Amino acid sequence: MNFLQMKHPIIQAPMAGVTTPEFVAACSEAGVLGSIGAGYLSAADTRKIIREVKALTEKPFSVNLFIPESTVANEKQLEDAYNALEPIRTELGISSKKPKYSISEFDDQVQVLLEENIKICSFTFGLPDEETVHVLKENGVYLIGTATTVQEAKLAEQAKMDAVVVQGSEAGGHRGSFHGELTFQPLNELLTNCLNAVKIPIIAAGGIANKEMLETALSTGAQAVQIGTALMAANESGAHPIHKQAILHSNKGCTTLTTAFSGKTARGIENRFISDMKNVGIAAYPYQNDLTKEIRKEAGKQGKSDFMSLWAGENVHLTTAGTVEEIIEKFI
Numbered sequence: 001m002n003f004l005q006m007k008h009p010i011i012q013a014p015m016a017g018v019t020t021p022e023f024v025a026a027c028s029e030a031g032v033l034g035s036i037g038a039g040y041l042s043a044a045d046t047r048k049i050i051r052e053v054k055a056l057t058e059k060p061f062s063v064n065l066f067i068p069e070s071t072v073a074n075e076k077q078l079e080d081a082y083n084a085l086e087p088i089r090t091e092l093g094i095s096s097k098k099p100k101y102s103i104s105e106f107d108d109q110v111q112v113l114l115e116e117n118i119k120i121c122s123f124t125f126g127l128p129d130e131e132t133v134h135v136l137k138e139n140g141v142y143l144i145g146t147a148t149t150v151q152e153a154k155l156a157e158q159a160k161m162d163a164v165v166v167q168g169s170e171a172g173g174h175r176g177s178f179h180g181e182l183t184f185q186p187l188n189e190l191l192t193n194c195l196n197a198v199k200i201p202i203i204a205a206g207g208i209a210n211k212e213m214l215e216t217a218l219s220t221g222a223q224a225v226q227i228g229t230a231l232m233a234a235n236e237s238g239a240h241p242i243h244k245q246a247i248l249h250s251n252k253g254c255t256t257l258t259t260a261f262s263g264k265t266a267r268g269i270e271n272r273f274i275s276d277m278k279n280v281g282i283a284a285y286p287y288q289n290d291l292t293k294e295i296r297k298e299a300g301k302q303g304k305s306d307f308m309s310l311w312a313g314e315n316v317h318l319t320t321a322g323t324v325e326e327i328i329e330k331f332i
């Protein structure tokens with residue numbers, strides 16, 4: 001047992017869109033901390049998935065929320081970004097219509113977490129404000145921030161996070177960055193620097209693909225590791241079957257960083273969408289995410305990996321298939 005009461009010092013990375021109740025519950029049952037990636041969900045859907053996980057396991061699990069951003073929409077930029085996607089919509093047979101933009105239900109999600117008695121909550125893309133931290137802590141919730149730099153780790157500590165995930169540049173999916181210029185420090189370097197700068201427990205994330213990498217992170221001083229890509233092709237994972245196949249057949253060096261899908265920098269397997277979007281206008285996050293939503297969905301339906309967001313970390317080529325339990329076994 002360790003500081004979060006899981007059997008193994010491993011957190012299943014919250015992965016919005018991938019972390020179905022079956023997957024989260026299977027992870028908790030396998031002795032790691034299952035995590036719901038609730039970032040894109042409404043408050044009602046957050047409650048629904050929490051209840052579904054509770055019905056499948058009595059073991060602890062966490063819920064991950066996206067800190068909302070106050071980006072002001074730039075009409076011209078939105079129009080250019082929408083128009084830039086037109087050739088892809090045409091290729092997929094999607095008719096043009098006025099785009100719909102989503103609104104974060106962060107405060108209501110926090111309320112749901114309290115009502116559902118969730119005891120571990122993690123955040124990415126920023127830190128919760130003082131009042132939110134206060135109310136969650138008063139209710140005994142363990143809070144985990146995300147940092148991609150030493151400065152962000154210090155800010156997480158100052159904001160009274162109980163622990164911080166340090167996300168190395170190898171990590172799959174979105175960068176959790178929220179302060180200063182985007183920087184890309186590999187995990188080993190970032191971990192060592194953060195260990196010297198903060199006292200709260202550190203969870204290491206980014207490219208951890210086997211037992212040896214887990215042991216290196218722990219011996220360096222991390223209290224636990226957070227793994228995403230290594231679990232994504234698991235039988236129970238909610239990743240699209242095409243995404244799983246792309247992961248299982250990937251080669252070393254196949255990932256790249258892109259803002260094309262969401263307007264925010266993220267790492268995934270390079271495909272045509274990423275290369276086609278290199279020289280066109282992209283809207284800011286979260287608008288670009290809304291603008292590409294239908295394309296990603298339709299591409300999934302039509303089985304076209306060219307236009308799907310194939311999020312994956314730098315060590316994706318080491319990912320194996322199997323049940324969650326079988327994959328976790330290889331780490332311990």
Ligand SMILES: Cc1cc2nc3c(=O)[nH]c(=O)nc-3n(C[C@H](O)[C@H](O)[C@H](O)COP(=O)(O)O)c2cc1C
Pocket residue numbers: 013014015016018037038039064123124146167170171172173174176205206207208226227228229230311312313314315
């Ligand atoms: C498909 C995918 C979705 C992700 N979604 C989230 C998310 O919703 N919230 C979050 O904090 N991190 C998210 N991440 C980042 C992970 O928390 C973690 O930093 C990353 O998976 C670690 O790198 P690895 O994939 O190489 O293990 C996501 C990662 C992937 C691959």
